[in-house]
Amino acid sequence: MITPARTTRSTALIVGAGFGGIAMAIELQRHGIDDIVVLEKASDLGGVWRENTYPGAGCDVPSPLYSFSFAGTTRWPRRYARQPDILAYLQRVAREYDITGRIRFGREVAAAEFDETTARWLVRTTGGEEYETTAFIPAVGQLSRPALPDIPGRETFRGRAFHSAEWDHGCELTGKRVAVVGTGASAIQFVPQIRPRTGHLTVFQRSAQYILPKRDHAYDRWYHAPLRTVPWLQKLDRLGFWLYSEFAQECLSRWQVFTPLFGRQAAKHLRDKVTDPRLREQLTPAYALGCKRILFSNDYLPALASPTVDLVTDDITEITPDGVRTADGTLHEADVIIYGTGFATQDLLAPMAIHGLGGRRLAEAWRGGARAHLGITVPGFPNMFLMYGPNTNLGGGSIVHMLESQARYIRDAVGELRSRPGRYLDVRPEAERAWDESVQRRLARSVWTRCRSWYRTAGGRVVSNWPGRTREYRTRTRRVDLADFRIGSASTHSARTRTAPAD
Incomplete structure (x- = not known):
């Protein structure tokens, strides 16, 4: 039972202190809603930029765009910022927006339940702390839980093994035989960094990637000086990158006539960096450009061409105590295995046990794939507002822009709730259904339906990506349309006090 003495109450409770959670807290505070709590399971803020400390970790979106519109900076040391700079x-x-003091670190949310008798959410942490809030705002993102592959024998390996998002900095790689499983966005960054230290590096590739050159360079004082002197130049700098990203996003969803331009650029980059015809063939994708995440790197392809690196494209059949065995029967011996196998993107909000009206489980509502009106609200889960929810990821562009749009929409909704004490907003199923059908129709015409990727469920539904431009999404989320919601009231029958049931 929740007792008043143990329960912390607030107008809004945010889960996660990454880009999304920070954007949300600042947006609420800037509009006079400062009765907020942010729960963060780690000991520091930063989200993925706190967790991903592997060698070479960085962003593939230009720094002026991968930042908040209200908090521009001329401190970026280079066009594509590295992990330490983004975290800083x-x-x-x-600190500048006085958010740090609102974050309660070391609090991992275990369960949340909507209480119809109070029209408020009851939230419980793994440590047993309990919170009561009007607006429940998960901001945990789509890329927060590392995914390890289901390979037989994985636990039998007697060497060191770890996921790239949980980098073991105490593991010495010098002179070691290192196996890298996976060739996604993380692997193409850390492989070139660790290659010179390893005795031998074996990279296991399931499918080839489209890799474009990264137009990166350091920013010197001559670049920053005019931006500091003439503030509007900073906005112009950001605008240029934003316009290009809008073009790239449309090329993946609607203007696919332009995608061959990017394909030719990727092919030229491969020819320039890899001279071995066999290796080049192994690195040539067999699917439409953009169907999987497009990657950017200048040093990954040269690293694979090194004589101390082997690229293996045969399927992995098992992990043994001594290494990795592939379908051709070869045992690739290794001292260390590094899994660059991405994140659990399909089970959004897991492992939190979330229950809405009538005790309905969110996991049950999303059995066929996650879905939400505007990627923010789910029917039957009143006053729950998602940051970086279903179908709000981008194939091109900055997710920070999308997060700011969501934060503004949610702030408007929280304002409506504050003006209606004891009421709740439950998005109408027909509104969510109409939105989802529209999004899925547009996605069906996009490149993202043409291969298997983390954007899609096993059934083929695209649950991650937004099919339009960020400008369109900003317009659609400008304000809350109350016609999309059922406005309910706290139940008049005797109140029930209960904790969220465990799954």
């Missing part, structure tokens, strides 16, 4: 930026913004 988030910490600085949180």
